Amino acid sequence: MPRSTTTHPTRLAALLTAAAMFAAACGGSNFDDNEGNDGAATGAENGDAPTDDADGVSLTLMGFSSGTAEDDALNAIIESYSEQSSNTARxxxxxEYDTALQAALAGGSPPDVIYVDSNRLPDLVEAGALAPADGQVENEEDFYESLRGAFTYDGTFWCPPKDFSTLALVYNVxxxxxAGVEPPTDWAELAEAAEALTDGDRAGLVLGAEYPRWGAFMxxxxxxxxxxxxxxxxxxxDENREAFNFLAQLHADGYATTATELDAGWPGEAFGQERAAMTIEGNWIVGALQNDFPDVNWAVAELPVGPAGPGTFVFTVCYAxxxxxxxQEAAWDLVNYLVSQEALLEFTxxxxxxxxxxxxxxxxTDAHPDLGAFLAGADYARPFQFIPGFAGVLDTLNDGIQGIAAGNREADEVLQQVGEAGSPVLGQ
Incomplete structure (x- = not known):
């Protein structure tokens, strides 16, 4: 049974504050959603009530900027909606989207549609901030099961995905x-490739030392x-121990490293600078490589499979x-237009x-023939999502992963410590 969505305003504010703290703690998982935001509206403007038009209502979709090109594309789709609907939308x-969203929701007069990241969904549901999407979204079954799961909480589907990204292996062709190396397809081949590609100051593999990367190996x-x-x-x-020990050995042997050790801001930058031959990142690396490192000859493959098979993360935002x-009726009408086949294909x-x-x-795939490995991961991807109050546990996990990568922590110790930190949060 879904939990009650009726929440006192004070509890709403408290839970939204916790959500913002959770987002800050897990910022590495969100592939810089808010980076480059150029919107100017904040505060009360975000919560302005829609204005009635002669034939419908005026709707507001509040989100973060993903860059001028993507904003222009989304605005074109919204303009098309306004032209064919009795409603208008903008x-x-x-x-600072998380802060603005917190203020808008706590103020009691929120925008009509908002972006919600999958890892923030449980906090907002617990806060009573969202209207359920069950029965509101057309052709709901057409969404990938992994994406429906990312936006399902307590058995209720809350919002359809705007789009999504997965992790894949990006390599320098x-x-x-x-080196005479083929793109690795399993852990053994990954270790062999990383060793063969490590040459002086160049690492075979650069990888973020955090759960949203090491978790795929888990x-x-x-x-x-x-x-x-x-x-x-x-x-x-034992399964997680095997995964962490595998990665720990790659680091200990010098075949895997972090972006910091290569004097780079993130693994994609280290890869683009050709300081590493391989990295594990999501679709967002494509624009960075095309814009900042156009001369690098790169390609993408699915992540190498482990002892239990394939695994990757799905990172996604929904329209809630x-x-x-x-x-609400008009808002769901806008949402259905935005996630229609025509609009999604036009945007993506x-x-x-x-x-x-x-x-x-x-x-x-026809439009992006070289990026199919990202899409293939949708069939087995898992969302980055936990329950409210779990941020501190993830901090403990990420600190432990960083220690393992640096060679000053043992996997056994980290796994035990994280388990002990998480049990009280889950009520064990």
Whole structure:
């Protein structure tokens, strides 16, 4: 049964504050959603009630800016909606989105549609801030199961995905060719490739020392942090131990490293600077490589499989309707237009993000023939998501992962410590 969505304003503010703190703690997982925001509207403007038009209502979609090109594409789709609907709509990208969203929701007069990241969904549901999407979204079954799961909480589907990204192996084609190495398909081949490609100051693999990267290896080994229902800590397991020890050995041997050790801001930058031959990143690396490192010859492959099979993360944002929206029927009408096949294909054909509808897989692959490995991961991807109050546990996990990568922590110690930190949060 879903939890009650009726919440006292004071509790709402407290939970939203916790959500903002959780987002800050897990910022590395969000691939810089808010970076480059150029919107100017904040504060009360975000919560302005919609204004009645002669034939409909005026709707506001509040989100963050993903860059001028993507904003222009979204605005074109919204303009098309306004032209064919009795309603009108506008996109309001705001800087410091988490803070602006917290203020808008706590103020009681939120925008009609908002962006919600999958890892923030449980906090907002617990705060009673969202209207459920069950029965509101057309052709809901067409969305990838992994994406429906990312936006389902307590058995209720809350919002459809705007688009999504997964992790894949990005490699330097020329470096692999020179070393006579094929793109690795399993852990053994990954270790062999990383060793063969390590040359002086160049690392074979550059990888973020954080759960949103190491967690993929946990999945590939058959492990996880908690059970699917978030009722039990499962991190202190042989499967997770195998995954962490595998990565620890790559670091200890000098075949894997972090961006910091290569004097880079993030792994994509180190890869673009050709300080590393391989990295594990999401679709967002495509624009960075095209814009900042156009001369690098790169390609993408699915992540190498582990002892239990394939595994990757799905990172996604949905279009959600606040529970306090004064125009919910019109808001869901806008949402359905934005996640229609036509609108999703129009938007995602222009950018490396992927449409959440399985029926569009072929069209998107035709438009991005070299990026199919990202889309293939949708079939087995897992969302980055935990229950409210879990941020501190993730801090403990990320600190431990960084220590393992640096060679000053042991996997056994880290897994035990994280398990002990998480049990009280889950009520164990």
């Amino acid at each position: 996109f309001n990208p705001v800087p 020329d470096m692999l060719d020179e 999945f590939q080994a058959g492990g996880s942090v908690t059970d699917d229902e978030f009722t039990e800590m499962t991190i202190d397991s 309707v606040p529970a306090a929206s004064e125009n 054909e222009q950018f490396p993000v992927m449409p959440g509808r399985e029926s569009l897989a072929g069209d998107w």
